[in-house]
Amino acid sequence: MSELPDWQIEIDQGVVRWQADVDAADSLESLRSLEVRALGKAGEIPALMKRIPQIPPQDRKSFGQAVNALQGTVAAAIEARRLVLVEGLIDAELNDATFDAAVGAVPLKLGHPHPLSTVQADIEAIFTSMGFHVLDYPEIESEFDNFEALNIPGWHPAREMQDTFWLESGHLLRTHTSSGQVRAMHQFKAPFRAIFPGKVFRYEATDASHEHTFHQVEGLMIDRKVTVGHLLDSMRTLLSAILQREVEIRLRPGYFPFVEPGFELDIRCQVCAGEGCSACKRRGWLELLPCGLVHPNVLRAGGLDPDEWQGWAFGLGLSRLVMMRYGVPDVRLLMGGDLRFLSQF
Ligand code: PHE
Numbered sequence: 001m002s003e004l005p006d007w008q009i010e011i012d013q014g015v016v017r018w019q020a021d022v023d024a025a026d027s028l029e030s031l032r033s034l035e036v037r038a039l040g041k042a043g044e045i046p047a048l049m050k051r052i053p054q055i056p057p058q059d060r061k062s063f064g065q066a067v068n069a070l071q072g073t074v075a076a077a078i079e080a081r082r083l084v085l086v087e088g089l090i091d092a093e094l095n096d097a098t099f100d101a102a103v104g105a106v107p108l109k110l111g112h113p114h115p116l117s118t119v120q121a122d123i124e125a126i127f128t129s130m131g132f133h134v135l136d137y138p139e140i141e142s143e144f145d146n147f148e149a150l151n152i153p154g155w156h157p158a159r160e161m162q163d164t165f166w167l168e169s170g171h172l173l174r175t176h177t178s179s180g181q182v183r184a185m186h187q188f189k190a191p192f193r194a195i196f197p198g199k200v201f202r203y204e205a206t207d208a209s210h211e212h213t214f215h216q217v218e219g220l221m222i223d224r225k226v227t228v229g230h231l232l233d234s235m236r237t238l239l240s241a242i243l244q245r246e247v248e249i250r251l252r253p254g255y256f257p258f259v260e261p262g263f264e265l266d267i268r269c270q271v272c273a274g275e276g277c278s279a280c281k282r283r284g285w286l287e288l289l290p291c292g293l294v295h296p297n298v299l300r301a302g303g304l305d306p307d308e309w310q311g312w313a314f315g316l317g318l319s320r321l322v323m324m325r326y327g328v329p330d331v332r333l334l335m336g337g338d339l340r341f342l343s344q345f
Helices: 006-024 028-039 044-054 057-095 115-129 157-161 177-188 228-243 296-301 318-326
Strands: 192-201 213-223 249-253 259-268 285-294 310-317
Touching: 006 028, 006 044, 006 057, 028 044, 028 057, 044 057, 115 192, 115 213, 115 228, 115 318, 177 192, 177 213, 177 296, 177 310, 213 285, 213 318, 228 249, 228 259, 228 285, 228 310, 228 318, 285 296, 285 318, 310 318
Parallel strands: none
Antiparallel strands: 192 213, 213 310, 249 259, 259 285, 285 310
């Protein structure tokens, strides 16, 4: 039996010594520094390779293999020790008398719908139950659909009723949801009933009751022999469904080129109950809903024969409705994005 060479004895002892050091490491930090000392770039085990020139040539291959094996053994021992230490930490945490796994988590903060979305969804539900389509038309519109088709030619002073954001392309940001009327007529022919809710834009100074971006819901019903009587009855039915209570309303003549006759439907201000406040400009009444019978020129633009088909239309101020329902005194709060305001809903 040949004697083991010195280097072999040294390496065998190394296995035992490193294992003892690994077992003695009592924290992840001390294990980590041991790992660096043993296996790091400048570590003691890689440094053994520098001794190859002193090893007899016939042993060099076995020496190299033995150093590699030592390296693998120590690395595996460190990994095993690390697992034990981590498990110990978890156990310690679980057994900590001050740790209670049954305590509820910090509650998640959930978002919620914007009041405009809530009211719009309510309105959509009411109209859907009455057989109306709910349509979504573009916010960027042609001059034709926003004005021309609605009986507002270029020279018409009514263009100035609605200050307009024009785009360089010649298109515009729709100033009202009425821009969908002729689109809807082409899309559905007749008869049909539809609402189209959405954002509208006006190039104007803002105050408590004016905003450059606000929300409307257009209503349009096309059928045979539609009269002002139908319009009034429909408005009464719809508004009581939407507001869920008896509300005081009044009708005034109103001029819009795309309806004839046209009306302004006002509603008693819900913020101040008629006393006068900033939301109603101290009038006690709030303009809620312009409406009227669809003008024959608009029916023609929609490809319908005015002798056969008539209709009514309204433009509901959704932003105003939200203000009334929740008692919001300033329209600018709605689109202002202030969480102190929004979190109240
Ligand atoms: N489009 C009009 C506006 O925004 C409102 C309106 C709609 C009037 C439908 C009559 C009929 O001012």
